[in-house]
């Protein structure tokens with residue numbers, strides 16, 4: 210049984226805390242957050258001990274693995290502290306908002322450091338199956354990838370202010386999804402729009418973006434993001450190759466369909482947001498982390514994958530601001 214410390218006890222931590230109930234091989238023994246009530250809330254539900262001392266939790270000799278769920282600005286220091294203490298790390302995305310700091314961390318941790326990044330969508334059963342079938346060669350040579358990702362409703366301007374902006378906070382998942390299929394992206398072109406919340410213009414951020422990416426193989430990808438989709442969380446994937454295409458569609462809360470004089474095949478709106486849509490993915494992510502820890506092999510997505518996705522986010526922002534195509538190698 211792998212014993213974990215969880216650092217940070219907010220929104221995403223509550224979701225990960227639930228995953229421990231689904232996985233026999235993992236036990237949460239400490240949850241640390243400077244906001245004592247938050248730590249106690251998760252501790253009460255899981256049987257873990259609450260603490261306000263993140264470093265103490267990381268260095269606790271009973272702790273073998275650290276799950277970092279604290280704000281992005283804390284990730285680099287906490288990953289370093291956990292690696293220095295000899296612990297395996299599963300860290301939420303993104304590595305940092307500063308590509309320089311993230312790259313320095315990547316360069317300075319030992320090559321055999323056990324670090325995995327929390328790009329949960331790789332573990333969604335539908336997206337994972339598409340990837341496994343592509344790896345087996347079902348589509349032949351890949352030619353095009355389309356990722357559509359729209360949130361149900363905009364985050365508040367207060368959230369956006371500290372989030373790092375749409376590319377580093379939201380599109381980062383889609384950059385990683387593209388790299389799941391096309392790891393070697395060499396060129397990025399992006400445009401942004403402001404059609405939902407004028408407050409974002411002052412924050413120099415966008416509420417929708419479209420990004421085109423070219424890989425070294427010649428295959429291309431498109432990412433479509435919006436901060437608002439009135440019909441629910443819109444999460445779709447299409448992978449197209451010389452021998453066919455695989456698609457993963459949106460998910461509904463139930464299979465009920467309504468038919469009447471003025472409508473057919475009417476359903477509820479899609480699963481509301483990431484906590485609902487990716488609940489299973491978070492559990493599969495934790496299971497994959499524990500399996501790698503116990504079974505050997507390299508952690509994937511790795512810290513380098515985290516830095517690579519961040520590099521694409523920086524390239525996309527440069528492109529959206531300059532109106533030019535950006536070579537990833539120049540970033």
Ligand SMILES: NC(=O)c1ccc[n+]([C@@H]2O[C@H](COP(=O)([O-])OP(=O)(O)OC[C@H]3O[C@@H](n4cnc5c(N)ncnc54)[C@H](O)[C@@H]3O)[C@@H](O)[C@H]2O)c1
Nearest residue numbers: 216217218219220221242244247263278279280281301302
């Ligand atoms: N993979 C995903 O789908 C996903 C979804 C949401 C958030 N995230 C990421 O998870 C991280 C946390 O986001 P959130 O929405 O849960 O934030 P949140 O604000 O809800 O929770 C963060 C918690 O961390 C605590 N904290 C602050 N500094 C700390 C420190 N030094 N040590 C320990 N705890 C500390 C805060 O008190 C708070 O309780 C962010 O990096 C975010 O990008 C990932």
